[in-house]
Amino acid sequence: MWSGATRAVLFAAAASVGRGFAGRRRELLSLRADIERAGLDTLAGRKAARSRVLLIAGRPGWGRTALAEELARRLADDYPDGVLSARLTTSAGAPVPTERTARELLGRLGVSAPPGADEDDLSEALRAALDGKRVLLLLDDVAGAEQVDALLPDEPDCLVVAVSRGPLTGVPDVRPCTVGGLDVSAAVGLLAQYTGPTRITCDPVAAQSLVEECAGQPAALVLVGGWLAARPRRRSPTPWPGCANCRRTRATSTTAPAR
Numbered sequence: 001m002w003s004g005a006t007r008a009v010l011f012a013a014a015a016s017v018g019r020g021f022a023g024r025r026r027e028l029l030s031l032r033a034d035i036e037r038a039g040l041d042t043l044a045g046r047k048a049a050r051s052r053v054l055l056i057a058g059r060p061g062w063g064r065t066a067l068a069e070e071l072a073r074r075l076a077d078d079y080p081d082g083v084l085s086a087r088l089t090t091s092a093g094a095p096v097p098t099e100r101t102a103r104e105l106l107g108r109l110g111v112s113a114p115p116g117a118d119e120d121d122l123s124e125a126l127r128a129a130l131d132g133k134r135v136l137l138l139l140d141d142v143a144g145a146e147q148v149d150a151l152l153p154d155e156p157d158c159l160v161v162a163v164s165r166g167p168l169t170g171v172p173d174v175r176p177c178t179v180g181g182l183d184v185s186a187a188v189g190l191l192a193q194y195t196g197p198t199r200i201t202c203d204p205v206a207a208q209s210l211v212e213e214c215a216g217q218p219a220a221l222v223l224v225g226g227w228l229a230a231r232p233r234r235r236s237p238t239p240w241p242g243c244a245n246c247r248r249t250r251a252t253s254t255t256a257p258a259r
């Protein structure tokens with residue numbers, strides 16, 4: 001039987017449906033704190049020469065992009081010259097050449113790329129365009145440290161938020177924020193965004209086992225939630241025994257549990 005506290009957490013999570021982004025309080029706090037951290041330059045008594053790089057690392061499907069975008073939304077007011085984003089791996093899995101990314105970013109800054117420019121010229125033009133500006137640069141799916149290095153502004157008032165699978169050890173002075181599963185409350189909240197709150201509040205046992213089986217992985221929860229949403233009469237694996245709605249659903253269910 002569920003303790004009152006556990007049920008209260010699950011009910012609160014289900015009630016928070018529709019808010020979009022779920023959880024990640026600890027990660028957001030630690031990423032924000034990283035912006036203010038004294039870097040190696042400051043510790044050595046020098047003025048920082050380049051932008052701070054915040055790194056969100058982890059395997060695909062664990063909500064790295066969602067976290068980076070949420071962070072960018074929350075920080076946008078601090079970067080009045082804009083939030084620019086670029087994906088550094090193609091959908092086929094190949095690294096995007098710096099030349100292409102620099103051209104795209106220059107275009108979004110309203111700067112024309114110098115005619116006949118090579119990769120170094122374009123990186124330099126991007127740095128010049130960012131000089132004196134406060135821009136947040138979100139670099140998603142970074143394939144290697146050299147991609148970040150080539151695009152890194154020489155402007156301490158800009159901020160780079162990078163997303164990658166690994167720790168990008170080639171970028172100096174970076175402390176990766178490694179993402180794992182969502183906590184139970186956030187994971188149930190995300191599931192409820194798809195199933196609606198009723199199925200969760202009347203069957204919290206099943207909701208908790210589902211999020212545990214998914215290890216709180218957002219991509220898995222989105223898939224399971226979508227699957228359940230498409231089957232409104234399907235019962236969950238371990239229905240809440242006291243719920244009249246679940247008893248009705250059990251009586252009408254003809255299919256296997258939603259596992």
Ligand SMILES: Nc1ncnc2c1ncn2[C@@H]1O[C@H](COP(=O)(O)OP(=O)(O)O)[C@@H](O)[C@H]1O
Pocket residue numbers: 020021022023024059060061062063064065066067190218219222
């Ligand atoms: N904290 C979250 N709150 C709500 N939805 C999330 C959260 N994290 C991830 N998602 C959703 O889960 C799916 C996978 O997340 P995504 O950020 O694309 O993973 P990754 O970038 O690590 O591959 C997306 O549909 C995304 O919207």
Ligand SMILES: [Mg+2]
Pocket residue numbers: 064065066140141
């Ligand atoms: Mg992603």
